[in-house]
Amino acid sequence: MRSSQSLFTACGLLLVLGSFAGPAPAAPPAKPSAAKPAAPAASTAKADEPFVETVNVGVVNVDVYVTDKKGNPVTGLAKNDFQLLENDRPVEITNFYAVNNGKSVTPLTSIETAATAPAPGAPPSPAEMEKIQTPEDQRLRLIVYIDNYNLRPFNRNRVMRELRAFIGQNLGKDDLMMLATYDRELHIRHTFTSDPSLIAAGMLDIEKISAQGVHADSDRRDVLQKIADSQSVAEAETFAHSYAENTFNDLSFSLDSLKKMVDALAGMPGRKAVVYVSDGLQMIAGQDIFYAVQAKYGEQSTSMTSTLAYNVARRLDELTAQANANRITFYTIDAAGLRSYDSTSAENQGPGAQQPGMSQLVDSVRISNLQSTLQTLAEKTGGMAILNTNDATPKLARVASDFKTYYSLGYTPPHFGDGRYYKIEVKVKNRKDLQVRHREGYRDKSIEALMSDGTLAALNFPFEQNPLGVTLELGEPRPRDDGFYLVPVLVRIPIGKLALIPHEQTQTEDARVRLFIAALDSAGGTSDVQQAPVPISIPKKDVEAAQKKQYVYSVTLLMRPGEQRVSIGVRDDVGAQACFLSRSLKVGT
Structure with a gap:
């Protein structure tokens, strides 16, 4: 002993x-x-200790969504229809799993027995496929993430009504759901459950919580008014920088919360999807405000060069890379829906002279800036962004299609645990008319990292x-x-x-x-x-x-x-x- x-x-x-x-x-x-x-005891090497080679074999699963030009899912593809590349080099697809309308359409030999297995080469019967439970590495874990800090109450409550109907109608018996909010810090409102009614009840409770996006509207109106009333370019740029710094600080907290969620999910097996609801996050903090300064003072202003200091693109890339490493797909919803220019509202006009076209330019920049983060989160992780609509239900139907109809391609990379990030590309052979979505890459984690992820997942x-x-x-x-x-x-x-x-x-x-x-x-x-x-x-x-x-x-x-x-x-x-x-x-x- x-x-x-x-x-x-x-x-x-x-x-x-x-x-x-x-x-x-x-x-x-x-x-x-x-x-x-x-x-x-002193640690000494034993010369007679036997040599034992341990071979770590890790399978990388890539969830692939194939649609036609109209966005309809394409079914019936086989393993040989796909080409999978890692860092631009073809790799062999060793595992293939296809799901159509929530049902596996590929045989799983692990559940077959000598008495019930079909004849060699014969597919399982429909009755046998009905008995097949979703493998743990294909089970869906859905996280509904309500960003209260970056939402207006009316927008939030409208989208949550649509989400309640969505989860009640589209989640399967093997799927798990979780509800989280960001209220200046991350809150798990309900942990994973297979009962959609519990998540729906949690959303009703969230409606009682203040959504804080209205404060951002007030701050923005104030700084625009200060710029309109400013007497010099230096004064206007001071206002713009102060606003951008505060907004950048808020953005950092928002992204940190998303990263915390992504990190916590790392050790959970299977497919993971985050439905992220907000009124948008600025890719460049205060970009529209600097445009307002330039629109008023023209060449006198050099403030546009300062926007690089407030760009969160690098942090967003880190977030999506971490999501890809943990097999997490983002589906983002711009709860603001069909946006109108604030400049058309009397409430936002304010006193003072307005430069011709200034307000519309500023509003256009603002909308693009808010939505670009939502597009990036979705596109880089293989999901989709729901933008410019006051009724998300039709687009949510396409999200449901992703959950129910997809292909999972598995391959064994020639390396293991080196910690590097590898780019992934999937193509359908000889079908340029099809659209293929999937995560952009993954990180080859070490055994120690994988064990730490799993230990924390069991903890949380x-x-x-x-x-x-x-x-x-x-x-x-x-x-x-x-x-x-x-x-x-x-x-x-x-x-x-x-x-x-x-x-x-x-x-x-x-x-x-x-x-x-x-x-x-x-x-x-x-x-x-x-x-x-x-x-x-x-x-x-x-x-x-x-x-x-x-x-x-x-x-x-x-x-x-x-x-x-x-x-x-x-x-x-x-x-x-x-x-x-x-x-x-x-x-x-």
Whole structure:
């Protein structure tokens, strides 16, 4: 039996001790106790250690939407109809999955048995296809994201009425939905559920919350009036820069919230779609205001060159790249609908002289600036933008078509875990008349990054994946004099599920297992994901008996009082299997 001591510090979580116990029977002890510190054994390389090559094979799934020139979905395509390129180089399509109107139209041999499998070369019957459940890596997880900070109440409530009808009519029994809002910070209003009525009820509750886009209208009118009344170009540019800086700051918070959502979804399997609702985000903060300065002062103004400092295009590219890395597609809705020029409204005219054509030019720039971010989010991630309409229902029908009718192309890249971003392109052979949408690329994440993503997903959402049958037990918290608590944690790993490596020199069979752990407190504070090796070595003579037992790994967490949630990831590096699970507890009284 081995023991070692590990010390990790994180926000709200201190992993003070990791210890290993030998094989234990399946029944847990009555009460876990804290292990006592022991000096770590010196790490020395073993010359007789066997060479074991672990091959990590990662399949990249690319969801592809094919439509004709009228936007109608094109069905009936086969694997050989597609060409898939990574960084402009053709790659072999190894996995092919086609869905038509919510039903798989490709056979899944994994569910067939010798008794029920069709004859070689024969497709499954319609009755057999009806029994096929959606594979986990094809299951849809839909996030409705209402950007309250960048919405007007009337626009928001109109679109949410259409969305309530949309999710009630178009989501399948295997689909999961979540509702989130941005109100200067991200709020999860309802976590993932398969019940559309719960999301619809959450939207009704959101209508009671103030939408803050009207404040932006007031700020914009004020600065335009100041520019109209200004006595010099310097004075007008000062007003423009102040407005742009404040707007850029607000944009940064808005994009940070979207990135936080994208990062949180990274470890969730399957297809992920975000329906993002707002009145638009400015690609260049204050661009229309600088046009107003130029329109009044002409060549005297050099302020247009200053707009580069307020451009969020780079940050938007980072956001879409992260979304692509996590298999997330954005569908954006401009809730403002059919926009009219503000200059046509008496409310927005204000006193003072108006330059001929100035207001219409400024309004035109403003509309294009607000919508360009929505178009970029959608186009770069393979989705679509719903713009310039007061009735989103027809366009939402096309979004529903994406959810129900698509192709998933899988391939195994020649590299694994190098952290680089790779460009993806999909073509339909000999069919230039068709339109093909898909994400622009993906990031080849390392095992450590994938395990951290999964551990955080289990921490933040109702997500569990447990092929090894690991169990997680949280013991009774014990108070310390400084107000913190020691929480014992037991992780039980069934030895019979692990891949063991024979070690002839020591007459043992060894497993290579790693533990990843994180915690979330009641205030939303999340610790960093920490990892530790779990070396398991069993004498050959005991392997047969050990196959029926569990290996126990214990840690003690130092935690603050309050509601807490602990998640773990366990990876068998030889068997290339990963588990993610979490448990909640209340620390203190």
